[in-house]
Amino acid sequence: xxxxxxxPKHLIxxxxxxxxxxxxxxxxxxxxxxxxxxxxxxxxxxxxxxxxEERAKxxxxxxxxxxxxxxLHSELNLSSLELGDSALYFCASNHRDSYNSPLHFGNGxxxxxx
Amino acid sequence: xxxxxxxxxxxxxxxxxxxxxKCTYSVSGNPYLFWYVQYPNRGLQFLLKYxxxxxxxxxxxxxxxxFNKSQTSFHLKKPSALVSDSALYFCAVRDIKRxxxxxxxxxxxxxxSVIP
Numbered sequence: 410x411x412x413x414x415x416x417p418k419h420l421i422x423x424x425x426x427x428x429x430x431x432x433x434x435x436x437x438x439x440x441x442x443x444x445x446x447x448x449x450x451x452x453x454x455x456x457x458x459x460x461x462e463e464r465a466k467x468x469x470x471x472x473x474x475x476x477x478x479x480x481l482h483s484e485l486n487l488s489s490l491e492l493g494d495s496a497l498y499f500c501a502s503n504h505r506d507s508y509n510s511p512l513h514f515g516n517g518x519x520x521x522x523x
Numbered sequence: 524x525x526x527x528x529x530x531x532x533x534x535x536x537x538x539x540x541x542x543x544x545k546c547t548y549s550v551s552g553n554p555y556l557f558w559y560v561q562y563p564n565r566g567l568q569f570l571l572k573y574x575x576x577x578x579x580x581x582x583x584x585x586x587x588x589x590f591n592k593s594q595t596s597f598h599l600k601k602p603s604a605l606v607s608d609s610a611l612y613f614c615a616v617r618d619i620k621r622x623x624x625x626x627x628x629x630x631x632x633x634x635x636s637v638i639p
Binding site for chain 1 (some may be wrong): 555557559564565566567568569572574613617618620621624625626627628629630631632
């Protein structure tokens with residue numbers, strides 16, 4: 410068990426809808442990362458937060474947004490959903506944003522858009 | 524930008540035989556390299572990392588990786604494969620999208636099947 414908790418585990422919704430994915434990092438971890446895993450694109454970095462502030466952006470669509478709250482949990486908001494957004498979304502955390510600190514991943518939220 | 528390549532989509536090996544999962548990298552500056560494993564319906568688990576120092580890095584579950592600067596490779600190895608090692612393996616490199624921040628860029632993954 411990595412200590413990173415993601416809810417819900419599964420989410421099925423329709424095109425055009427909006428969903429929120431939640432992540433609780435390991436106790437004491439300040440940095441949270443969101444990744445998208447799909448068969449065609451592999452693992453893609455979306456966005457990173459550190460102690461409540463956005464740290465870096467990757468391949469995140471404008472329809473997607475995220476935030477990290479004072480208690481350090483994070484939420485990823487996906488809106489105007491399209492079929493192609495169906496994927497596994499992972500949250501990861503580490504204690505500090507350093508070059509040698511591995512990321513610890515949650516078990517992911519599987520999103521299915523119908 | 525930093526990148527890694529995993530040239531094999533799938534590797535099959537007999538139980539008890541040595542296994543190798545290949546990874547090559549392309550970086551500007553010092554390479555910081557990682558291996559992760561993903562079991563079905565689970566998140567990625569950290570196996571090992573190369574930051575600096577010895578070219579042979581030892582990690583979890585008996586895995587090790589050999590860093591080769593001249594060949595820009597970081598192959599994952601295990602002397603004797605177990606059926607329970609069957610999983611998806613990812614090589615990753617530390618990337619920097621913005622000064623002072625660090626992320627991981629992953630390869631496409633290699634599916635390892637250990638045959639009893």
